[in-house]
Amino acid sequence: MPLHRHVFFIAGFDPKSPRYYHRLYRELAAHRPPGAEGTEHGPVQVGERRRLNDWADEWEVHWPQAGAAPLRTRYTLLRWDDIVRAHWERTAANVWRDHWNFYVDGARQGFFGRAWRASRLNWFFIVFPLCLALLLAGCWAVAAWLLCAIVAVPTPVGSVAVGVASALAGWWTWRRLSHRTGTDWLMRLYGFSHAQAAGRVATLDVRVDAMASMMAEAMRTNAPAQEVLVVGHSTGATLAASALSRALALSPSPGPQGPALGLLTLGHCTPLVYYFATARILRNELDALTDHPDLTWVDYTAPADWAGCGQIDPWHRPGRARLQRLSPRFPKILTAGHYQSLKRNRLALHMQYLKPSDHAGRYDLLAFTAGPGTLRGRHPPAPAASPHSS
Template sequence: MPLHRLVFFLGGFDPKTPRHYHRLYRAAARAHPPGPEGEQLSVGPRRTHDALSDVWDVHWRPAQGPALHTRHVVLRWDDIVLHHWGRGLRRVLGDWRLMYLRRGALRAMARIHAAAPACFWLGNLPLGLALGCLTAAGLLGTALARAQGLPLALGLLALPVGGLLWRLLERRLDTEWLLRLYAFTCAQGEGQLPDLEARLDALADTLLEQARAHPAHELLVVGHSTGAIQAAAVLARALQRGPDLTACAEHIGLLTLGHCTPLLAWQPRADAFRAELARLAETVDLTWWDFTAPADWAAFARVPPWTEASGPARRHATSPRFHQTMSEAAYAALKRDRQALHLHYLRAPERPGGYDPVTFTAGPLSLAERHRALRASDGAPGLSDAP
């Protein structure tokens, strides 16, 4: 059966398995706003293709015209995430060392503060919570010692209480989910993750193998959150290893959602990743679109995912404008839940006419065709819109 689209998806820094993403995709398809009468959309069962990928089929039958068949492939790195997911105190202190005590990380954080202040402060929230609890305990202990006429040094005995309060509040607030993500990416920039580098090479080979075996109208790579970093690296490596990749599909697309590529690209030692971004920007046949919401503090809405890279690739970065595709009450509730907002790129909109993950990954138009239509209509420009 000829394929309209071959999709490769990479999730973010989360130990969720392909089962989770298949469930999310099915839910998005069920909640997909209805189209013209007679249009049908169905998502097939998930099946394991090999150790590195799971697949399922999506069938889109428009009201008019031939049916569209999409093969959706989840490229796996969740096992590597799980290995680095520890939440014990030893892991937290190690993440602090990567984030707050290295010159390279501090230089990157200075750039992040200038370009995306919300990301900077959210990344420093775990440190603020810890220091706040310890400082409050120390001050309270000192005040009690003074009131009792005891040596002020005895007030320091309250610090363990502050440490306990810190861990209890952290378990309730879960401020360290972003710390784990940032520290992992800092380690990637320092070249400290050989298991990840080997996996990205293997995933590039998997992408090449499946693209050659399943020619399609569009080959589309999708990355969410930190997965946008890995998606860019995998596609760049696949293009380097297989110059014939651009002949495996009429259109080659990269779709990034809620990206945080500057977190790696701005690491002083991340020369290899910056070269990969440059390779993508220089690929004439590539269309790269990004949707990142300014309200999403865990992402870089005001910095394009290709950062400083330039070239002839067609590029467009804009907001998904979640507020236009949902009710006012639902959007207000979404903004109050930062984690839910960061995951909302994978969910169906309430109303049609805007960003919709199912339409982009299973619908009729490729990214290249959308880009051509956007340019022809002189639509509102995004953050960066290269011809």
């Protein structure tokens, strides 16, 4: 059976293993909404996961067709969860470091001015964790002052004791509230983005080079796939763009006889890296990528997604590539109750790009990655490519 598509998927800043993402993809295939593309021909078959090496797992997907052999897709998950786990620990020192690096050093580098000019809404999402931390610190400082004033603490030692107790209570409150609102998870992402922009994650750079080598091999004209599609979710969108740019430097053009070339980014947050002045390498990679005439880059990011930058381009500047920025329109493809529950759980909303929808719609990750056609064929040039509401 000929290979229709070779998909390379890179997950976001998530310590979960490939087993989790293989299960997500199987659920995506098993729970198709009524009227979704291809449902009239039977279920999509997702094969067993097999390990290729320490940083790549793979499975096959068969999309049924009427009167023809199923379309065969090779789905390769490129791992970096081990690197995420190495940066996942949350001590008080780590929390303080991440806030200082991202907000203080980010302000020094002009990060927030760039974000403000690009999108007021995304700027608010980005500064929300800091606002929450400052609000809690202020509330507990006032509480400590009032307690000292009301009780009339007689000694400096007593005042220090009240201060320490208030600091511990503030830390406990922040941990509970930040976990509930998702800001603790966001600060993990923000702190890592600062380190990534500064080039301080050496293991990540080596891993991206390895990813690029595998992509370049798949793009060579003797490869059997009709399309090479790179998919990146969340922070994985940044890695996907970087790896694909390096792959094209190794194998500059698939040529007319080679596979179609697509990049699909979901819930992207690339500006969290390329807005830092230190991220010169990434900006150069993005510019080289968007200037490639054979590339189709389509981004689906919901404006309501706090972890994504739905109102900012995932690319640094446009070029000769076909670029489209769209919204998955979650309110249209999810029931009202389902969508409202996601808006109360920001992490769940950010993961919805990879999960089944309730209603059929234009956004269909399974069809994009396993169905007929190509990313370019499914997304012809449009006069207006800005996201719709959601």
